Amino acid sequence: MNTKITGNDLIALGFRQGKWMKDAITHINKNNLKDDEMIDYLEQFKSPDPIALHKSPIDFSINIKAENEEEKGNVKKVINSMQTLMKTPTLVDGAIMPDACPAGPDGTIPVGGVAVAKNAIHPGMHSADICCSVMLTDFGTADPKAVLDAAHANTHFGPGGRDRDLQFRLPETLIDAFEANYFLNDSNMMQIARSHLGTQGDGNHFLFVGKSKKTGNTMMITHHGSRGPGAKLYTKGMKVAERFRKELSPETMKQNAWIPFETEEGQRYWEALQTIRDWTKLNHEVIHNTVAETLAITIENRYWNEHNFVFKSGDLFYHAKGATPLDAKFMPDITGPRLIPLNMGEPVLIVEGNTTATNLGFAPHGAGRNVSRTQHRKSKTGTTMQIFKEETKGLDIRFFSKETDITELPSAYKNAQAVRTQMDEFNLGKVIDEVMPYGCIMAGDFQKNAPWKIKREKKRARNKSKP
Structure with a gap:
């Protein structure tokens, strides 16, 4: 038998x-x-032999230098992390920008980093804030205060989404795109795609109003990413990438796991990224359009760009973790120059530029940080209100939660002029206009008086009062 x-x-x-x-x-x-x-x-x-790490880091371009003692430690950490990162077997090139700062353990792509992979998508290199981006709308001669007031009444910062009666309509074309992709097609994903539309989140995301230095026109700029839908796609992508990592390259760090582009999963993940990109662009547009409708003003011009995404050129995938694309090949819907915000007290730079061997087609995405939020908070002396008034004098700065977040004030960021100087030195884009600041809205310290925190403190107080 x-x-x-x-x-x-x-x-x-x-x-x-x-x-x-x-x-x-x-x-x-x-x-x-x-x-x-x-x-x-x-x-x-038969399973292929494991893909080994590069024995030595692939060369990468360093478009940053320490301007003072405080920055030396930051730059050293960034370079060390990139050296470890560039041993990842898929990578063929890389670069760091003047606003670079560490974003995790050694070997994690820094904020302000670019990593170029061949036929591979690394979800950890675009992070959970997929398609973090900026959009500018030119409102002509509109009053900047009126624009900021209308924006404040219509935008949404902080956790969660909009109430059902305040939600924007999700177009059928986007609904179809979500439903056609198994990374995006689940009921919870669709629910947050609807409720998070027209929301800006927290952290360093903002709504900025100012005037063009060149024309005097009032301009509004929003900064945010793909919110809940992007975060959910990232989580799913990391799980798939980890499965491939275990099979293909166990030595590769978990945060640098990849999805091979030629696989079914790679093709679908790439398509999902494009759908999330479309959703994020719409997320900006609904806020800008609502302001225009509220004030019955004409839109003179509009353009946008991502600075946290994966860009494809042939079989190369450029992972930009906080880097602004200069090269037109990275943006199929390019309609104007690029935007680089610095901090709430500085102009938003409008730039254009050419691809070089050292910038790889990218520019900085902002001013970056030298120290963590916690370190910055500890370094400040005086009351929160004193610090706020001192750093925002002459500006209309608002926090959506009504609680000041001093870790988003200008002193939390690198020196803006130093970043601009290094942009010139390393050929990272030419400034063609500046949006001079009038005011800005950010989430603020929304956790300070969060319902869950108040409930927790009340519980602690009750427990202390018990005999």
């Missing part, structure tokens, strides 16, 4: 368990394959 081959037999022969195994076992037993004949058949399912 013939003995049937089982999955355990194949594992004992050194094969990894997978979807292929069930059909292979059926074929072997149906055709009564034995010994060398069976081994020859199984060769097609």
Whole structure:
């Protein structure tokens, strides 16, 4: 009597368990394959040898230098992290910008970093804030205070989404795109795609109003990413990338796992990224359009750009973790120059530029940080209100939560002039106009009086009062 081959037999022969195994076992037993004949058949399912890390880091361009003692430690950490990162086997080139700062453990792509991979998408290199981007609308001669007031009444900062009666309509074309992609097609994803539309989140995201230095026109700039939909796609992408990492390159750091582009998963993930990009662009547009409708003013001009995304050129994937694309090939819907915000007290720079061997087609995305939020908060003396008044004199600065966040004040960021100087030195874009600041809205310290925190403090107080 013939003995049937089982999955355990194949594992004992050194094969990894997978979807292929069930059909292979059926074929072997149906055709009564034995010994060398069976081994020859199984060769097609043999796992490839693990892909090793590069023995030495791939060379990358350093478009940053320390301007003072405080920055030396920051720059050293950034360069060390990039050196470790550039051992990832898919990478072929990289660069760091003048606003670079660490974004995690050694080997994590820094903010202000660009990593170029061949035929691979690394979800960890675009992070959860997929398609973090900026949009500018030129409102002509509109009063900047009126624009800021209308924006304040219509935007949404902080966690969560809009109430049902305040939600914007999600177009059918986007709904179809979500439903057609298995990374995006689930009920919770669709729910947050609707409720988060027209929201800006927290952290360093903002709504800025100012006047063009060149024309005097009032301009509004928004800064935010893909909110809940992007965060959910990132989580799913990291799980798929981890599965490939374990199979293809176990030595690769988990944060640098990748999805091979030529696989079904790679193709679908790339398509999902484009849908999230479309959603994010719409997320900006609905806020800008609502302001125009509220004030019954004409839109003179509009343009936008991402600075946290994956850009494709042939078989190369440029992962820009906080880097502004200069090269037109990276933006299929380019309608104008690029935007680089610095801080709430500085102009938003309007730039254009050319691709070089050292900038890889990118510019900085802002001023960056030298120290963490916690370190910055500890370094300040005086009351929150004193610090706020001192740093925002002459500006209309508002926090949506009504709680000041001193970690978003100008002193939290690198010196803006130093960043501009290094942009010139390293050929990272030419400033063609500036939007001079009038005012700005940010989330603020929304956690200070959050309902969950108040509830927790009340519980602690009750417990202390008990005998």
